[in-house]
Amino acid sequence: xxxxxxxxxxxxxxxxxxxxxxxxxxxxxxxxxxxxxxxxxxxxxxxxxxxxxxxxxxxxxxxxxxxxxxxxxxxxxxxxxxxxxxxxxxxxxxxxxxxxxxxxxxxxxxxxxxxxxxxxxxxxxxxxxxxxxxxxxxxxxxxxxxxxxxxxxxxxxxxxxxxx
Numbered sequence: 001x002x003x004x005x006x007x008x009x010x011x012x013x014x015x016x017x018x019x020x021x022x023x024x025x026x027x028x029x030x031x032x033x034x035x036x037x038x039x040x041x042x043x044x045x046x047x048x049x050x051x052x053x054x055x056x057x058x059x060x061x062x063x064x065x066x067x068x069x070x071x072x073x074x075x076x077x078x079x080x081x082x083x084x085x086x087x088x089x090x091x092x093x094x095x096x097x098x099x100x101x102x103x104x105x106x107x108x109x110x111x112x113x114x115x116x117x118x119x120x121x122x123x124x125x126x127x128x129x130x131x132x133x134x135x136x137x138x139x140x141x142x143x144x145x146x147x148x149x150x151x152x153x154x155x156x157x158x159x160x161x162x163x164x
Contacts, residue, residue, distance in 0.1 A: 014079045015057035018121045019066045021045060024058045027120050031099045032081070032092070032127075055081075068122035078116065078124025089113065089129040090160035093153070096127070108149040110137040113156070 018024040025045050028034040034047035037054050043061055046054035069075045083089040093115050096103065104116040104124075114128040137145045 013055050013057060015059065016076075016119075016121070016123055017063035017066070018058050018060060018119075019063055020120070021058060021060050021064075023120050027101075028056060028058070031096055031101050032125075033095060076123055078126050080114075080126040080128055083127065083129045086113065086129050086156070087159045089115070089127060090156050090158075092127050094157055094160045097157075106151040106153055108147070108151050110145065110147045110149070113151055115151075 016024075021042060021044070025036060025047070028047050029036065034049060034056060036045055037048050037052075038046045040059075044057065044059035047056045047058070048054045081092075083092060093103075096115070096117060101117060104118060106115045107113075110131075112128045112130045114126050117125050117127070119125060137147065139145050
């Protein structure tokens with residue numbers, strides 16, 4: 001029987017296979033606001049937020065010119081980018097929309113608010129912010145009761161409009 005880690009663990013960076021490195025770098029820097037921290041020739045790049053060494057790796061080692069996985073195949077559903085505040089999530093959504101990028105959906109999960117989109121290689125991305133744990137919805141026995149409720153996108157966008 002597997003046991004829990006003795007110390008808390010966290011998921012570190014995500015490394016994606018992409019078809020076109022320059023196209024992917026452009027998307028992640030222009031649309032999502034990452035910074036390139038290192039490049040390996042024309043084959044790979046590492047990107048981050050806030051001076052970190054890298055949150056995201058991109059490479060074409062096995063995928064240059066490739067196509068996204070066919071529907072019905074296994075693989076990445078999405079990876080998530082956590083924003084520290086609702087206002088920061090609002091600013092990220094505004095940047096996505098201003099760059100003309102479509103979103104696939106948005107959900108209030110009770111524990112978090114999330115915006116979903118796809119990168120140029122059709123990798124799913126979740127942009128989200130967590131609520132404080134004392135705000136999480138729970139049933140009468142204290143178990144989480146996450147949900148998929150709509151988000152007021154106009155109200156969310158209004159937060160970043162006020163800072164302009």
